[in-house]
Amino acid sequence: MKGNARSGSATWWSRVSKGIVRPLTCAAAAIGMLLAVGGCGSTADAKVMYFWNGLIGDDGPAMQKIINDYNATDPEYKIVFQPMQDKDLMTKIYSVAQTGDSIPDLVIANQFKTAVMHSPGILNTIEDWQKVAPELNEKNYLPQAWNNVMFDGKAYGIPLYMYQMAIYYNKSLVEQYHLEHIIEGGFVTIDEVKSLKGVLPKDIYGMAYGNLPWAFMSLLYGAGGTLETSMDDATSDAWRKPMQALRETVESGVVAPLSVDSMQAFGSGHAVFAQLGTWGQGNMAETLGKDNIAEVNTLQYSTDNFSNFLYQNNWMQIKDPKRPPERSRAAAKFIKYVYEHWMDWAYVGSISPAYRDLNNPEYQKLIQASFTNSQEERDVIRTSNYLYGGYAVTAWNLYNDIVYGNLTLDDGLKALDKTIKGQIEIQDQT
Numbered sequence: 001m002k003g004n005a006r007s008g009s010a011t012w013w014s015r016v017s018k019g020i021v022r023p024l025t026c027a028a029a030a031i032g033m034l035l036a037v038g039g040c041g042s043t044a045d046a047k048v049m050y051f052w053n054g055l056i057g058d059d060g061p062a063m064q065k066i067i068n069d070y071n072a073t074d075p076e077y078k079i080v081f082q083p084m085q086d087k088d089l090m091t092k093i094y095s096v097a098q099t100g101d102s103i104p105d106l107v108i109a110n111q112f113k114t115a116v117m118h119s120p121g122i123l124n125t126i127e128d129w130q131k132v133a134p135e136l137n138e139k140n141y142l143p144q145a146w147n148n149v150m151f152d153g154k155a156y157g158i159p160l161y162m163y164q165m166a167i168y169y170n171k172s173l174v175e176q177y178h179l180e181h182i183i184e185g186g187f188v189t190i191d192e193v194k195s196l197k198g199v200l201p202k203d204i205y206g207m208a209y210g211n212l213p214w215a216f217m218s219l220l221y222g223a224g225g226t227l228e229t230s231m232d233d234a235t236s237d238a239w240r241k242p243m244q245a246l247r248e249t250v251e252s253g254v255v256a257p258l259s260v261d262s263m264q265a266f267g268s269g270h271a272v273f274a275q276l277g278t279w280g281q282g283n284m285a286e287t288l289g290k291d292n293i294a295e296v297n298t299l300q301y302s303t304d305n306f307s308n309f310l311y312q313n314n315w316m317q318i319k320d321p322k323r324p325p326e327r328s329r330a331a332a333k334f335i336k337y338v339y340e341h342w343m344d345w346a347y348v349g350s351i352s353p354a355y356r357d358l359n360n361p362e363y364q365k366l367i368q369a370s371f372t373n374s375q376e377e378r379d380v381i382r383t384s385n386y387l388y389g390g391y392a393v394t395a396w397n398l399y400n401d402i403v404y405g406n407l408t409l410d411d412g413l414k415a416l417d418k419t420i421k422g423q424i425e426i427q428d429q430t
Contacts, residue, residue: 049077049330052093053108054086058279058348066344070337077330090116093318097122103320105331111148111312111383112390114157116427119387123156124317128325132332136339142378145353148312148385157314158335161342161350162383164310165215165275166295166368168284173204173272186370186377188273189300190219190245196254200272206254208262208271209246212403213393215275215299216242217309220392221382222301227389231424234417235410242301243413246403258404275299278368279349295367297377306380308371310351391423 055063060083071078082104084092090113096103097120109117117123126149130136136158138146149157167188174180177199182192196206209215220230225238233239249255256265266274267287276284284293298308315335317328338345342357349368357363358372372378395416402412 047077048080049106049327049334050080050082050104051106051108052082052084052089052104054089055083055108056085058282059345059350062345062348066338066341069341069344070334073337075330075333077327077334079334093117093122097318100320100322103318103323105317105323105327106334107316107318108160108313109316110390111314111385112387114149114314114316115151115385115387115389117316117318118151118156122319124319124328126155126158126317128328129158129317129332129335132329133336133339136332136335140355142353142355142358142372142381144310144381144383145312148383149314151385157316158339159353160313160315160338161345162310162312162353162371163278163349163351164218164298164308164371165211166278166297166370167299168266168274168276168280168293168295170266170269170272170288171292171294173269177204177272179272183294183296186296186374187300187303187306188296189302190242190249191302193249193254193273193299194252196272197252200254203270205256205260205265205271206273207249208256208260208265208274209403210262210275211277211396212246212399213396214311216246216399217392218298218307218382219246219301221307221309222305224305226382227384227386227392231386231388231392231420234420235413239413239416240409243402244409245301247405247409250404258400277349278351278371281349281367293367295370297371297380306376307382308377308380309382309384310371312353312383388420388424388427391420391427394423395419 051067053063064081067079067081089109093107114123126136138155141159145159145162146155149155149159169183174183179196179199182188182195193207200206217227219242220226220238223238223241225236230236230238256262256271262271262274263276263280263283265271266276267284269288278295281293281295297306300306317331339354339356342352342354343360343363346352346357346363346366351368351371352358352363358378363369364373370377371381398407398412398416398419401407402409402416407415
């Protein structure tokens with residue numbers, strides 16, 4: 001694992017709160033194991049593997065189940081699950097990398113943090129892992145996913161899962177208002193959202209936006225930009241044109257206002273479409289009924305350049321000169337086990353990067369498989385491990401202010417540009 005600030009926060013909090021009790025229970029169990037072995041991090045004599053990650057939502061219990069099943073096979077090294085807040089994860093990683101003490105055996109983090117950790121040279125390549133699990137190789141993964149672990153011609157991680165904001169739709173409302181033409185082909189464009197003006201009654205929104213920064217990356221790529229080429233000027237057309245188009249959907253009156261929570265609007269049947277995370281399917285199935293929701297790809301800028309920008313979390317290993325080879329081999333065995341049992345993870349909405357799952361008929365029935373079931377959908381996946389890429393999606397309030405008209409387009413883009421450049425400067429200094 002993984003809206004606008006209003007609905008994005010609610011979506012994220014729903015994801016977190018729904019699974020928070022179980023992860024805390026898991027963490028308590030992990031603490032007990034830590035006390036039992038008298039330490040935290042890799043030690044030569046402890047027959048446990050320490051696994052740091054940010055899986056604090058529904059993905060946490062799903063991973064804990066896999067770990068429990070793996071530990072039940074009586075491996076030489078059992079896995080200790082250590083979930084934590086994302087910011088705490090990176091702080092601790094930098095701390096232990098500097099001190100050389102209590103370094104974890106395994107880490108999961110997104111592609112941008114993979115790049116950030118690779119930059120100062122604190123990551124191992126996966127060559128030793130591949131000696132134990134040779135199937136963890138490029139040919140078994142989507143090329144876009146594998147590219148996210150590649151730096152200077154070498155792989156520094158293993159793709160675990162991908163995710164994004166999807167367009168959910170209410171089947172009953174689509175049928176009632178004869179909107180089947182919009183979802184044909186599996187892509188919804190901004191122009192199609194605007195076309196809903198005058199079609200729906202006043203108490204039904206055409207679209208409820210969630211997490212605009214994440215979803216905007218698909219629009220950026222659809223407008224001809226990339227993170228690598230467009231982050232030096234957030235006032236350029238690659239940013240301006242999609243932002244203007246989003247503003248027009250709001251101005252048309254078909255979009256739920258900023259004060260309305262997107263998940264609640266959709267879950268209560270007051271929105272035909274909603275931009276929600278791929279992990280939101282469980283909540284929506286509970287409120288609207290599993291058979292009344294479906295999903296298509298990320299909102300598109302136009303039909304000229306379909307682009308689904310996906311985010312990704314990777315397995316990685318921090319360098320540790322004190323880690324004996326058998327611990328690295330044990331880590332590879334666990335990653336291989338997860339690879340072979342990934343379907344246990346799929347039901348929280350994750351998108352698999354591995355052909356083993358993507359070509360599995362059971363996976364293809366899942367709602368998030370809308371991103372990968374056809375070759376066309378696989379071909380339009382865009383992603384990046386650009387060192388500064390994470391800063392493109394952090395200014396939630398600015399995205400909201402621009403799209404919902406609280407700032408002029410020019411002022412908003414200038415502020416966004418300044419924010420991104422400021423964050424890059426801070427990273428370079430530190």
